Amino acid sequence: MNKTVVATLLCLLMIVFFSGGSHAETEHWKIGHVRSPGSAIDNDIRALVDHIKTKTGGSILIDIHPANKLGDYSVVQERVAFGEVEMYVGPFGTAIDKRVALAFTPFLVSSWDEAKRVYTQGSALFKQMAIFLENQNIKVIGGWPVYFGGIALTQKPADPGNPDIPKEMIIRVPPIRSFERTARELGYTPYPITWTYAKMGLKTGMVEGMLGGGAEGYLGLKGIIHYYLPVKDHFEYWFIYMNLDLWKGLSEKDQTLFTDALQAMEKRRYAVAEAEEIASIEKLKNQGVQVIEFSDRERAAMQKKVKTNVWPMLKQEIGDAFEAVVGAR
Known part of the structure; x- marks a missing residue:
């Protein structure tokens, strides 16, 4: 009788243990x-x-x-x-x-x-x-x-589709070198700060725009930004x-x-x-933001300048992995 009870208890313990799956x-x-x-x-x-x-x-x-x-x-x-x-x-x-x-x-x-x-x-x-x-x-x-990245601005830049024309504008970029270099090649002066402080920077006039986000992310800047440039930088x-x-x-x-x-x-x-x-870009328009579109020629010029001047820096910092990814596209 005792052996039967012990055997039964052991069976019950095993059932309880295994019914829990892989988590104790x-x-x-x-x-x-x-x-x-x-x-x-x-x-x-x-x-x-x-x-x-x-x-x-x-x-x-x-x-x-x-x-x-x-x-x-x-x-x-x-x-x-x-x-x-x-x-x-x-x-x-x-x-x-x-x-x-x-x-x-x-x-x-x-x-x-x-x-x-x-x-x-x-x-x-x-x-x-x-x-x-x-x-x-x-x-x-x-x-x-x-999303694809774009530039949000408080003022309209000079010749926005021409990366060789200085925009004379300071814009926020993430504290990452590739964004800083990209902003410079597109004609802007980068100011690296995190997204957390970017809105404050726009309100105080410390910066006149942002690079590093996209249309959906910029919807929270209603009344602060007035222009959006869908450059597709990243x-x-x-x-x-x-x-x-x-x-x-x-x-x-x-x-x-x-x-x-x-x-x-x-x-x-x-x-x-x-x-x-x-839909996010349309919502920006509904907020009164002017969306500045680019021709294929303008996009090609921006891409060529950034790839020519920024990609070598990235290749040096990242190493063989950069070439492997670029070549696998």
């Missing part, structure tokens, strides 16, 4: 991003979090922290590396490794079809970025295409990443769960991103 207990994570609640990225992340919760039987619960509540993207990058924050969606800062500027290569792509090939899981760019970030204890697991692609040690601790099944879910999310985003960009 519920894990609570944090994920941050740069936009406000209810934005497109926020809605996609909420759907992702719900999917992960369902597929893991509630063993992985992820709290969403929108609107930079966890800190500026460069700050959170370090927090993820140290394991203080589990996941993040956004761009990478280049303070620790300048090679990460590869993702911001100016005029690397000029159309949405090109972007779909270059900025995606499994591409040469994605693989190189993953290699760079592993040295920071970060695992890149997906991405979210945002393609904004927010990487989705997590702490590398945390990633290594996941089962192969859960790793596949994340990468498959993020691949599907990226595909859905690409299906609507171009239309949303067009």
Whole structure:
């Protein structure tokens, strides 16, 4: 009788243990991003979090922290590396490794079809970025295409389509050399500050415009900017990443769960991103912003000057990875 009871108890313990899947207990994570609640990225992340919760039987619960509540993207990058924050969606800062500027290569792509090939899981760019970030204890697991970059200004520049004409305007750029050099080659004087302080700079007149964002991002500057130049200087692609040690601790099944879910999310985003960009430009017009369009000749002149004068600097800083990505386009 005692043996029967013991055997029964052992069976019950095994059932309880294995029914928990690959998780011994519920894990609570944090994920941050740069936009406000209810934005497109926020809605996609909420759907992702719900999917992960369902597929893991509630063993992985992820709290969403929108609107930079966890800190500026460069700050959170370090927090993820140290394991203080589990996941993040956004761009990478280049303070620790300048090679990460590869993702911001100016005029690397000029159309949405090109972007779909270059900025995606499994591409040469994605693989190189993953290699760079592993040295920071970060695992890149997906991405979210945002928009093509443009310039927002408080005043109309001189001959905006001619990069050889000095604009005599100081504009904010991200504190990343490729953006600084690009602004100079297009005729502007760059002033590197983070997005957090850029709006204040526009209000005080410290800067007369911004480079480093796109139409959707500039919608929050209503009444401050009056001109938008869709130069397509870079393609904004927010990487989705997590702490590398945390990633290594996941089962192969859960790793596949994340990468498959993020691949599907990226595909859905690409299906609507171009239309949303067009809609954002229309919203800028409705706010009273004048959109300055460019001819093919003007675009070609801007691209040629930047590629001629900025790309060699990037090649020197990034190394063979730059050529590998450019050649794989």
